[in-house]
Amino acid sequence: MGVQEGGDRQLESESKDNRALIDNNSAQNLSSEDIDAMRRDGATGDEIVEALIANSSTYENKTVFSQEKYKRRKQKKYAPKVLLRRPFTRSICEAYFKKYPNRIGFLRIDTLSLLLSFANISAYSDVLLVDMVGGLLTGAVAERLGGTGYVCNTYFGGTSHSLDIARIFNFSSEFDSRIVQASYSHLCSAESLDEEGSKMHEIDHPAGIQSIIGRESSTKCVPSTGSTQIQEAQSLRNDNSSLDEELGNTKENLSSGQEGLHENNATITYKAVNPGKQASPDAIKMWKEKGFNSLIVAAPELEVDSIVQKLIPLLSYSAPFAIYHQFLQPLATCMHKLQSSKMAIGLQISEPWLREYQVLPSRTHPQMQMSGFGGYILSGTRICNNSENCNGNQ
Amino acid sequence: MLSIDPSKKNSFQRFISDGDLVIVYERHDNMKAVKVKKGSELQNRFGVFKHSDWIGKPFGSKVLSSKGGFVYILAPTPELWTLVLSHRTQILYIADISFVISYLEIVPGCVVLESGTGSGSLTTSLARAVAPSGHVHTFDFHEQRAGLARDDFERNGLSNLVTVAVRDIQGEGFPDEFQGIIDSVFLDLPQPWLAIPSAARMLKQDGVICSFSPCIEQVQRSCEALRSNFTDVRTFEVLLRTYEIQEGRIQSSDGDESYRRITHTRRKRQCISSEDNGENTDKATSIPTVMARPCQEARGHTGYLTFARLNCQ
Numbered sequence: 001m002g003v004q005e006g007g008d009r010q011l012e013s014e015s016k017d018n019r020a021l022i023d024n025n026s027a028q029n030l031s032s033e034d035i036d037a038m039r040r041d042g043a044t045g046d047e048i049v050e051a052l053i054a055n056s057s058t059y060e061n062k063t064v065f066s067q068e069k070y071k072r073r074k075q076k077k078y079a080p081k082v083l084l085r086r087p088f089t090r091s092i093c094e095a096y097f098k099k100y101p102n103r104i105g106f107l108r109i110d111t112l113s114l115l116l117s118f119a120n121i122s123a124y125s126d127v128l129l130v131d132m133v134g135g136l137l138t139g140a141v142a143e144r145l146g147g148t149g150y151v152c153n154t155y156f157g158g159t160s161h162s163l164d165i166a167r168i169f170n171f172s173s174e175f176d177s178r179i180v181q182a183s184y185s186h187l188c189s190a191e192s193l194d195e196e197g198s199k200m201h202e203i204d205h206p207a208g209i210q211s212i213i214g215r216e217s218s219t220k221c222v223p224s225t226g227s228t229q230i231q232e233a234q235s236l237r238n239d240n241s242s243l244d245e246e247l248g249n250t251k252e253n254l255s256s257g258q259e260g261l262h263e264n265n266a267t268i269t270y271k272a273v274n275p276g277k278q279a280s281p282d283a284i285k286m287w288k289e290k291g292f293n294s295l296i297v298a299a300p301e302l303e304v305d306s307i308v309q310k311l312i313p314l315l316s317y318s319a320p321f322a323i324y325h326q327f328l329q330p331l332a333t334c335m336h337k338l339q340s341s342k343m344a345i346g347l348q349i350s351e352p353w354l355r356e357y358q359v360l361p362s363r364t365h366p367q368m369q370m371s372g373f374g375g376y377i378l379s380g381t382r383i384c385n386n387s388e389n390c391n392g393n394q
Numbered sequence: 395m396l397s398i399d400p401s402k403k404n405s406f407q408r409f410i411s412d413g414d415l416v417i418v419y420e421r422h423d424n425m426k427a428v429k430v431k432k433g434s435e436l437q438n439r440f441g442v443f444k445h446s447d448w449i450g451k452p453f454g455s456k457v458l459s460s461k462g463g464f465v466y467i468l469a470p471t472p473e474l475w476t477l478v479l480s481h482r483t484q485i486l487y488i489a490d491i492s493f494v495i496s497y498l499e500i501v502p503g504c505v506v507l508e509s510g511t512g513s514g515s516l517t518t519s520l521a522r523a524v525a526p527s528g529h530v531h532t533f534d535f536h537e538q539r540a541g542l543a544r545d546d547f548e549r550n551g552l553s554n555l556v557t558v559a560v561r562d563i564q565g566e567g568f569p570d571e572f573q574g575i576i577d578s579v580f581l582d583l584p585q586p587w588l589a590i591p592s593a594a595r596m597l598k599q600d601g602v603i604c605s606f607s608p609c610i611e612q613v614q615r616s617c618e619a620l621r622s623n624f625t626d627v628r629t630f631e632v633l634l635r636t637y638e639i640q641e642g643r644i645q646s647s648d649g650d651e652s653y654r655r656i657t658h659t660r661r662k663r664q665c666i667s668s669e670d671n672g673e674n675t676d677k678a679t680s681i682p683t684v685m686a687r688p689c690q691e692a693r694g695h696t697g698y699l700t701f702a703r704l705n706c707q
Binding site: 088089090109110112113114116117118120122123124143144145146147148316317318319320328329331332333335336345346347348349350351352353354355356357358359360361364366376381382383384385386390 | 493502700
C-alpha cells in the first residue's frame with residue numbers, strides 16, 4: 001500500500017488535515033504488554049502492525065499520507081526487512097559514513113567517487129596511494145583496477161597504515177595480490193634524486209633543517225639496503241607550529257616527515273608489515289623508472305603540503321592526482337606551493353555537495369537531513385616544466 | 395585513451411607519436427583536443443607550434459612556440475575529454491559522472507546499457523570503468539549524433555569497448571539480445587518511464603538502474619514506474635563547488651597595531667611567484683598568507699539522479 005490509488009483518494013486526503021488530532025498519547029489502545037503477548041504467541045511483524053492500525057482511534061482521521069507514514073514507521077519497528085548485499089564500495093562507504101565517519105576521515109561516497117575520477121583510476125593503472133582512511137580508499141581503487149595494475153600504499157616512517165576496511169571487500173586473491181605496500185624511503189633512492197625536489201625543500205624549510213639521521217638534506221630517502229627490513233625515514237622538524245595542533249594522531253605511531261613531536265632518533269628496523277604484502281623490488285624499480293599513473297592522498301589529519309611535494313615527483317608526467325582533506329586551508333597552501341613550483345597544472349580545489357530527495361506523489365522534497373560536509377579535494381596533473389629536457393621521469 | 399592491452403601497461407609514460415590525439419593545455423580554462431600530424435601547426439595567442447616538435451616528447455611536456463610562448467601537451471583522460479569535447483547536446487560533468495559510476499557499481503567486466511549517447515561524455519567514463527573485459531552498449535535515436543559519437547570513440551581508441559547503435563529506446567525498448575545479462579543501465583531520456591520496463595527485463599538479478607532527469611516532474615513519473623520492478627529507489631542531486639586561492643600579505647598599517655590589512659598580490663592564477671610582495675609592503679611586519687574562497691560562478695543544477703535496484707524474483 002504505497003502508491004496513491006486514484007483521484008478520489010487524492011481529493012479525500014486534500015480535504016483532511018490534522019487540526020483535530022491531539023497528541024496526548026491516548027490514541028493507541030494496545031499496550032506494550034499486549035504487543036509483547038502477541039509476539040510471544042508468534043504473531044508476525046506484519047500482523048502486529050495491522051493490529052496497531054486497527055486499534056488506533058485516530059488512524060481513520062489521518063490523511064492518506066499520514067497513514068502511510070504511520071504504517072511505514074511501525075513496519076520499520078516491528079517488521080524490519082534486512083537485505084543482504086554484496087559488499088561494494090558504495091555500500092561500504094555509506095555504512096561507515098553513517099556510523100563511524102571519523103574512521104574514514106569523513107570521506108563521503110560522492111567525494112570518494114570524485115577522487116577515483118580525478119585520478120583517472122582504470123585497469124592497468126599503477127596507482128600510488130596514501131590511505132589513512134582505514135583502507136576504504138585502497139578497496140575502492142582495487143575494485144576499479146579489477147585485478148590488473150597495482151595499488152601501492154605508501155607511508156612515511158616505519159609503520160604502514162591500517163587497511164582493515166579493504167578486507168571487507170572480500171576480494172579474490174587475484175585482486176588482493178595487486179594491493180601492495182612500500183614505505184616512501186623504499187620507493188625512492190639516493191641515485192634518482194630529483195633536483196626539483198631538493199630545491200623545493202629549501203623553499204619549504206628556510207630556517208634550517210634538523211635531520212636526525214645523517215647530514216643529508218631530508219627530502220632524500222635513506223638508500224634502500226635491498227633487504228626486506230625497512231629503515232625508518234628521517235623525521236624533520238618543521239618550523240610551522242600550527243602543524244602540532246593538526247596532528248592529533250599519534251596513536252598509530254606514525255612518524256611522517258611533518259611530525260616534529262615524534263623524534264625517533266634510532267634507526268628502527270621492522271619486519272615486513274601486514275596487511276598487504278610488500279612491493280617487490282622489481283615493481284619498485286619499474287615505478288622509479290616510469291613513475292606511477294596516478295596519485296591519491298587521503299590523509300585527513302596530516303599536513304598535506306609536504307607529503308604532496310614528496311610524492312608528486314614519483315608520478316609520470318601527465319599523470320593526474322587527487323588530494324583529499326577535511327580542511328580547506330591545508331589544500332589552499334598546497335595548491336599555492338604547487339603553482340609556484342610549477343610541478344603541476346590544472347589545479348582545482350573542489351567541494352562536493354550531495355543532497356537526497358524524497359520522491360512521493362504530492363510529497364516530493366529534499367530530505368530533511370543532509371550531510372553538511374564531505375571534505376575537499378585538490379586535483380591536478382603533473383607536468384614537466386623544463387622545455388629542454390623532459391626525458392626520464394625526474 | 396585507455397590501456398586495454400596488457401603489453402602496453404603503464405602506457406601513460408609513452409611518448410607522443412604521429413597520429414595521437416592529445417590535449418593541448420593553454421590555461422586551466424582553455425584546452426583543446428588536437429590530432430598530432432607531422433607537418434601540421436597549432437596557432438594560438440602564444441604563437442605557432444609545430445606538431446613535429448612534439449613528436450618523441452613525453453606526454454606532460456612543455457612545448458615552445460616560435461615566439462617563445464608555451465603550452466603543455468597532456469595525455470587524454472575521460473575527465474579532460476569531457477572538458478574539450480564538442481557539445482552536440484548538453485553533457486554530464488565530472489560530479490554526476492563519478493557519482494553515477496560508483497552508485498551503479500560498475501567495475502571491470504561489467505556490461506552496461508546507456509541511452510541516449512548524446513555527446514559521449516558519460517560514455518567515455520563508462521568505457522574506462524568496464525575496461526578491459528566489459529562493454530558499453532549505447533543507443534541514440536539521432537543518427538547523425540550517433541555517428542559523431544562513434545567517430546569520437548574511434549579516435550580515442552575506445553571502439554573495442556563501446557558499441558553505438560541508432561535506436562529509439564523510449565519507443566522500442568532495448569534489444570532482446572541483452573535480456574538478463576546486463577549489470578547496469580543508465581537512462582538520460584526525456585521520458586525515461588517509457589524505457590524502464592524494458593530496462594527491468596535487461597538487468598541481471600540485483601542489477602542497478604540510473605535515470606538522469608533535469609526536471610522534478612520527470613523524476614516523479616520515473617519513480618512511480620520504478621516501484622513496480624525495483625527496490626531501494628533513491629534520488630540525489632550532486633554538485634561541485636570550486637574554490638580559488640589568492641596570495642596576500644597581512645600587514646599592520648602605519649605602525650598602528652589596532653587593525654591589520656590584507657593586501658592582495660594582484661595576479662592571475664597561473665603565474666604566481668612566491669617572491670612578489672607588492673611595492674610598499676614592509677617585509678618585517680607583514681605575514682604572507684594564502685586565502686581561499688569559493689568561485690563566484692557556480693553551477694546550481696544539472697539534473698536529478700535516481701537509482702534503483704532490480705527486485706529479487
